[in-house]
Amino acid sequence: MAAVGAWYRAGKVQVESGSKNVVGTSTSWVSAVNKVQFGDIFTVDNKTSYEIISITDDSNLVLDRNFEGNTGANLNYAIIRNTSATVNSSLAAQIAKQLNQKQLFLDELTEWLSSNEEKTTLTDGKGVEHEVKTPSQMEKDVQGRIDAVNKLIGGITLVKEADFEARRAQNLNKFDASGYVEFGDSDPDVSVDPNKPGLYTDTSTPNVLMEGKTRGAILHVAGVIFHCEVQEVIKLNDAPDGTVTYNKNTGKNVKHADAASAFATEDDNIEVVMNRVDMRGHECFLQEITPEHPFVYNFGYIHSKASHINGVATTTDNSRPITYSAQYDGDTSSRPEGVDFFAASDANKARIAADPKQNIYILNDGRIVQWCRRRRTIAGAGNGDWLAIDSTQSGSSYNRFLGFNNVDDNTKLSLKAQGIKNTSLGLSLGASNGTYSGINAINLPSVKRFQGVFSCEQTGFGTNNECYFLVCGTVERLNQGAYHPSFNELGARRWNNQADTTSVYWFNDSAPEVTSQSQCFNNATGSGGDVGYRGDTGFISSGKSGRPDDRFYDAIYAGGQGGVQQDLRYSVYEPTKAEIGRQLLRMQSGEFRGYEKARFTRVHTQTSDDQVSTDGVITDIPFSESQMSNGDSIYIQSSVDATIYTKVTITSVYSSSGKVGINFAPSASRRQGGQVVHERELPYSLGHQFTQVDVIGNPANILATPDLANGWAGSWIPVIPDSLIDEVGLTRKVLNAPSLPRIYTVNNGATWSNVSATLDTTKNTMYALNDPDNVAIYTYTAQAKFTEDADNAVVYGGAEGLGTLTTTSHYDPTGGCLLQESLIGLIGKSTVNIAIWNQHLLGYWLQSNGLFHPDVTMLPQHTSIMLAAPSNNSPAVKALNYVTEDNGQLFMQYAYTELQHNGSNWGDDSKIHITDGQSVMTDLNGQKVIYGTARTKIPLGWAKNRK
Numbered sequence: 044m045a046a047v048g049a050w051y052r053a054g055k056v057q058v059e060s061g062s063k064n065v066v067g068t069s070t071s072w073v074s075a076v077n078k079v080q081f082g083d084i085f086t087v088d089n090k091t092s093y094e095i096i097s098i099t100d101d102s103n104l105v106l107d108r109n110f111e112g113n114t115g116a117n118l119n120y121a122i123i124r125n126t127s128a129t130v131n132s133s134l135a136a137q138i139a140k141q142l143n144q145k146q147l148f149l150d151e152l153t154e155w156l157s158s159n160e161e162k163t164t165l166t167d168g169k170g171v172e173h174e175v176k177t178p179s180q181m182e183k184d185v186q187g188r189i190d191a192v193n194k195l196i197g198g199i200t201l202v203k204e205a206d207f208e209a210r211r212a213q214n215l216n217k218f219d220a221s222g223y224v225e226f227g228d229s230d231p232d233v234s235v236d237p238n239k240p241g242l243y244t245d246t247s248t249p250n251v252l253m254e255g256k257t258r259g260a261i262l263h264v265a266g267v268i269f270h271c272e273v274q275e276v277i278k279l280n281d282a283p284d285g286t287v288t289y290n291k292n293t294g295k296n297v298k299h300a301d302a303a304s305a306f307a308t309e310d311d312n313i314e315v316v317m318n319r320v321d322m323r324g325h326e327c328f329l330q331e332i333t334p335e336h337p338f339v340y341n342f343g344y345i346h347s348k349a350s351h352i353n354g355v356a357t358t359t360d361n362s363r364p365i366t367y368s369a370q371y372d373g374d375t376s377s378r379p380e381g382v383d384f385f386a387a388s389d390a391n392k393a394r395i396a397a398d399p400k401q402n403i404y405i406l407n408d409g410r411i412v413q414w415c416r417r418r419r420t421i422a423g424a425g426n427g428d429w430l431a432i433d434s435t436q437s438g439s440s441y442n443r444f445l446g447f448n449n450v451d452d453n454t455k456l457s458l459k460a461q462g463i464k465n466t467s468l469g470l471s472l473g474a475s476n477g478t479y480s481g482i483n484a485i486n487l488p489s490v491k492r493f494q495g496v497f498s499c500e501q502t503g504f505g506t507n508n509e510c511y512f513l514v515c516g517t518v519e520r521l522n523q524g525a526y527h528p529s530f531n532e533l534g535a536r537r538w539n540n541q542a543d544t545t546s547v548y549w550f551n552d553s554a555p556e557v558t559s560q561s562q563c564f565n566n567a568t569g570s571g572g573d574v575g576y577r578g579d580t581g582f583i584s585s586g587k588s589g590r591p592d593d594r595f596y597d598a599i600y601a602g603g604q605g606g607v608q609q610d611l612r613y614s615v616y617e618p619t620k621a622e623i624g625r626q627l628l629r630m631q632s633g634e635f636r637g638y639e640k641a642r643f644t645r646v647h648t649q650t651s652d653d654q655v656s657t658d659g660v661i662t663d664i665p666f667s668e669s670q671m672s673n674g675d676s677i678y679i680q681s682s683v684d685a686t687i688y689t690k691v692t693i694t695s696v697y698s699s700s701g702k703v704g705i706n707f708a709p710s711a712s713r714r715q716g717g718q719v720v721h722e723r724e725l726p727y728s729l730g731h732q733f734t735q736v737d738v739i740g741n742p743a744n745i746l747a748t749p750d751l752a753n754g755w756a757g758s759w760i761p762v763i764p765d766s767l768i769d770e771v772g773l774t775r776k777v778l779n780a781p782s783l784p785r786i787y788t789v790n791n792g793a794t795w796s797n798v799s800a801t802l803d804t805t806k807n808t809m810y811a812l813n814d815p816d817n818v819a820i821y822t823y824t825a826q827a828k829f830t831e832d833a834d835n836a837v838v839y840g841g842a843e844g845l846g847t848l849t850t851t852s853h854y855d856p857t858g859g860c861l862l863q864e865s866l867i868g869l870i871g872k873s874t875v876n877i878a879i880w881n882q883h884l885l886g887y888w889l890q891s892n893g894l895f896h897p898d899v900t901m902l903p904q905h906t907s908i909m910l911a912a913p914s915n916n917s918p919a920v921k922a923l924n925y926v927t928e929d930n931g932q933l934f935m936q937y938a939y940t941e942l943q944h945n946g947s948n949w950g951d952d953s954k955i956h957i958t959d960g961q962s963v964m965t966d967l968n969g970q971k972v973i974y975g976t977a978r979t980k981i982p983l984g985w986a987k988n989r990k
Contacts (some may be wrong), residue, residue: 047650050586051079051122057263058087058110059116065110067102068117074101084123087112095122134659144539156165171496177505199393201411202404210399211266218615219985220495226269226612227255235601236610236636236731238629244606247598249583252277252518252607263615265493265511267414270342270400272349276581278370278377279321280422280433282535282596284562287316289425294456294472296424298616302524302564304689317522317560318426318533318727320608324514326417327496328462328505331410332403334364338381339395343415346370346377353398355382355391366466367896372468373772375515384411412506417461419512422468423447424456427726432514433456433610434497435930445479445497446470461826462504477501479512483930494931495613495985514611519727521596521605525549525576528736528820529884531563532641532756533604535596536581537589539567539574546577548589549750550786550795555750591784591822592734602636602731602827609638610981618933618984626983627924627935630829631849637829637980638730644722645670645754646742661695662786671705673870678761679707680742686763688720718742720759728827735775735825739764740818748792748818755820764817770808775825776870780804787819805854806872807917828857828865830977835938836927837893844926848955849881850908850942851900863920866939867973871920873913880909884923884955895938895957903938903955912944915917919944923955932982940964941972 049497054069057716078098085093094107155163157176158606162174176184187626206651216222226241235242235252241260245253254260259271281567284300291293291312293578299305305315332339338360341349343369351357357380360368384392396403402414422430430448445471446457459468460477468476481499489508492498499510519533526534527549537546542553549557555574557563567575580587583595592604600606611985617628629635671693678688691707698704720742736757738745741764745751777783785800799808800821810820838844851859852873860871887903888896895903903923910919920938938957942949943966950968 046537050124050707051075051077051083052120052482053649056087056120057116057119058112058114060114061109063109065104065105065106069103072098072104072122078577079104079122079478080125080813082125084125085114085120086123087118089121092123094125097347101899103591106879137662138314158503173844184244195427197623199250199396201396202399204404204406205401207404213270213762214263215266215493215627217985218263218940219617220613220615221261221511222262222491222495222613222615222985224263224268224615224749225258225261225394226614227260227273228258229254229799233601236609237634238626239610239612239614242607242610242612244599244601245599246595246598247583250279250281250599251319252279252599262325262327262416262513264325264416264496264513265498265509265807266490267327267402268400268404269325269327269344269414269416272344274340274384275344275346275418277323277418277420278374279323279420279472279520279599280371280373282520282523283316283319285315285317285561286510286629288313289316291425294424294470299594306559306561308566314426316423316425317349317524317531318725319522320423320428321420321518321520322423322429322432322514323418323420323457323518324512326419326461327513327810328415328417328460329412329507330463331412331416331506332384334385337383337385338362338379339384339403339413340379340381340402340415342400343765345379345415345417347379347381349380351396352382352401355387355395357381358383364465367464367615368417368779369467370418371422371496372467372469378782387866406507410506419461419467421458421470428608429517430727431481432517432609434495434514435932436481436483443481443484445514447479458512458812460499460501460510462499462510464504465506477510479503487584495615510815516612517608518599519604519606519608519729521590521594522564522583523596524560525581525748526591527557527563528749528755528757529753530557530560532736534563534576534581535588535590535605536576536578536596538586539577541572544569546580546587546589548797549827550797552794556688558749586723590734591736592824594871603729603824606733608728610636613868613985617983617987621652623926623935623983627846630935631851631859631862633826633856633859635829635979635981636731637827637865638728638828640724641727641729641733641756642722642758643754643756644720644738644746644759646759647719661894671703671721672721676722677705677707678710678720678722678759680719681716682712682714682717684766685714685717688761690761718746722758722907725756730827732778732826733823735773735823737774737821737823738818739812739821741815744791744818748788748791751818751820763815764812765815766813768813770803770806770810772806772870773802773821773823774865775823776856777802777807777823778826779806779824783809783821784824785809785819785821787814787817789814790819791816803920805874807854807870826861828866829981830937831980832960833927833934834979835897835976836936836978838889838895839926839928839933845884845887846924846926848880848884848905848908848921848923850880850882850910850915850919852876852917852942854909854915854917859920861921863918866922866937866975866977867920867941869917869918869920869941869973871917872915873919875912876910882906887955895955899954899956902957905953905955907953908942908951912940912946912947917943918942919949921951925984927978927988931986933984933986934978934982936976936978938976940974942966943968943972944969 056708057066065156083095084112096107097105109391138215151165158177159179159738160379161180164172166172173638214534228245229240233244243253254275255774258436259273262269286299286305288297288305323988341352360379368379424447444457460465478500490498497512502508504510505566521535524531524534525538535683538554540547545552562574566578567573568578582597594605675693681687689711693705694708695706780802782799786797788795852871854872863871885904888901919942922937927934937954950966956974966972
């Protein structure tokens with residue numbers, strides 16, 4: 044309501060050039076409280092003014108002269124009060140009229156609020172009356188809708204929305220994030236993760252994991268509690284068979300008629316999918332129960348095969364297409380069992396709805412809903428790891444979206460929600476059509492965000508836009524091709540025998556000569572001379588694997604090749620001191636899960652002479668730039684002794700005149716035209732315990748061996764066999780001692796022999812091969828590293844977050860050997876010391892920002908380390924553990940230093956040296972030792988009070 048004396052602007056006006064008359068639309072020039080007066084000023088452009096000489100009615104007035112502007116209609120205007128023309132009596136009358144109008148409105152408002160009638164009248168500021176529905180009637184209408192629904196379902200009482208939301212609020216205050224309230228239990232003999240039970244393998248059933256052996260898990264997602272059934276089956280898609288290609292530019296997959304056709308399309312942007320990583324998780328969404336879709340499911344689990352819900356018998360839900368309940372694209376065996384809620388008797392409805400575990404309630408507008416949960420497994424579109432599966436990630440681009448990998452700098456292949464939809468959108472480009480994003484994404488008004496879970500970015504995928512995704516982990520898959528250490532390290536089948544129609548291993552005399560990856564996927568079954576795999580091998584029921592670890596492509600394992608890669612099932616509670624202590628013990632004893640990139644090694648020798656390199660540069664390398672990257676390791680043949688190779692790190696790669704060059708550090712002298720052994724990361728990771736492949740041999744002999752000339756998935760032992768070497772150390776700590784398979788050749792692969800080799804479990808060494816022409820392959824089980832480089836970080840909880848100093852040089856995996864390997868890459872070999880010493884700090888300096896002070900005079904200090912001189916000239920490590928926090932997640936962090944004994948002492952200065960990442964320093968004995976900062980790759984849990 045406009046105040047007296049304010050400019051009058053209500054409605055629009057029509058004016059005509061050369062006319063004094065003005066016509067109003069939606070104006071109240073006479074009846075308004077602040078009505079227009081003789082002498083007021085009229086304008087349409089705030090520049091030219093006219094005096095009003097008469098007001099005919101609410102929509103007509105007359106100006107003092109003809110309108111000088113252009114003719115126009117539906118124009119904005121203003122009437123300015125001419126206060127000199129307002130006498131006191133007129134002003135008093137206007138004030139009285141306004142007060143009366145205000146009192147009238149207040150009286151009408153009071154009646155509207157208290158009336159039990161359907162409608163009452165309210166008068167607006169222009170004096171216009173409106174019939175308005177009363178609050179009482181509004182409440183009756185809502186209750187009427189609820190009563191109608193209750194009548195439809197038999198008149199039973201349902202939990203109301205307000206009560207359910209109050210329960211959600213309590214859960215959000217109780218728990219630190221979305222995740223697992225209870226992990227359930229698992230079979231102790233086949234547990235996938237001894238640190239977080241509940242998940243277990245069933246390697247007798249194709250393409251499945253299991254969760255909850257005899258007790259189901261309990262989830263908390265976005266304030267809602269979900270109870271899981273016992274022995275829930277996690278289904279994964281079939282293993283890759285070499286017929287699907289992935290276009291890195293478009294993010295598209297193409298299915299080809301056969302592997303040969305697929306490999307024929309490969310170029311810089313198109314790759315055949317061989318090394319696929321699958322992602323799994325829970326999709327949780329609010330779903331309306333309607334006559335069209337009347338089914339409710341046990342605990343809202345839409346894959347449920349339960350025979351009853353709270354004693355009410357279930358039937359097969361055929362109201363939706365099979366794609367609605369598919370766990371993965373193409374799954375046709377997950378149609379659920381449920382109860383038709385509207386068709387059930389009143390007693391059965393009440394029995395189901397009364398159970399809070401069923402998460403059924405009624406919204407304020409009368410709709411009946413149930414919180415539902417769908418297990419989803421999504422196959423990686425191409426080769427390698429997923430880019431963004433951590434909901435805490437943030438960034439300027441698409442890292443905050445749940446997705447596979449970058450297609451270019453601005454676009455990402457993102458996972459789309461399914462929710463209440465009948466079909467899945469799977470992975471697609473961009474951030475539209477239901478993209479899932481994390482806690483740090485741009486806050487849209489329609490999107491609710493919760494710590495620990497991804498939220499759907501668009502509407503329509505869940506009732507009231509409630510649709511979320513809880514990532515549980517990744518699985519690295521074997522493929523359906525034949526195993527070969529160079530061309531197909533993740534294959535599982537055997538090769539076609541060239542002499543008959545049986546199957547053979549790649550190294551058997553009757554195995555074919557393999558020259559390409561495509562041959563690994565050629566089905567040669569029944570054709571004695573064809574190069575390819577035998578179709579009756581490689582899968583569970585065949586009982587025949589072509590792999591050194593005897594694994595099958597359709598089985599899912601606890602870790603390693605074909606197994607669980609990352610386990611992202613985090614507890615919703617912040618870990619207690621006791622729980623952190625238990626996790627620390629698991630790290631020290633080698634039980635803590637980790638994951639690391641698989642490695643690929645290739646030998647290279649110059650095709651032309653190269654200058655002797657002493658300044659960290661090698662030129663004239665006939666490798667493409669894409670095969671060498673910053674951070675890769677290379678072994679350089681010494682210019683002093685050709686049998687010695689020095690390991691250095693590539694710092695840059697460049698091209699010049701069609702050749703490729705590299706810079707490396709530290710600087711090392713290189714033999715002119717000498718050989719280079721290059722080790723790089725593969726795009727996928729291996730989790731927990733995996734099969735390691737080590738090759739020993741003169742690089743020249745390796746190059747002359749066709750099966751290894753193109754490289755192999757694994758590492759090289761930098762020792763040249765000769766009659767003077769008694770034993771050699773393997774590159775990783777061996778877990779499956781005391782004997783290992785050894786495949787070797789002395790004639791550059793013309794023939795191979797397969798024998799069992801004996802391991803020295805203390806020194807982690809094998810007896811040397813005296814023949815200088817010997818090239819041998821060792822396969823064994825190793826543990827994935829569970830730490831990664833980290834920056835100096837704030838100690839969570841200050842002094843309360845500080846741990847103790849751990850020192851070890853022990854050979855046993857349970858005695859800190861795997862912790863030492865993870866931190867400094869060196870393997871303990873000592874039997875003298877007890878497994879682990881734990882010491883408290885003497886003093887430390889934490890800055891006001893919570894960080895350790897890096898100044899050498901303020902470093903944390905401890906008493907002299909307790910380790911005695913080691914046996915076997917073993918290295919050692921000391922490491923201070925403490926808790927840090929990042930994006931609401933807690934990690935165990937280590938400030939560590941390598942220890943080397945010189946025969947008299949360890950050369951240790953009793954200080955904890957602080958740096959970002961890893962570096963090298965000189966100890967008190969003048970020896971170069973590694974020191975640095977690392978943290979666990981997998982969080983310990985969530986931190987409290989993040990909001």
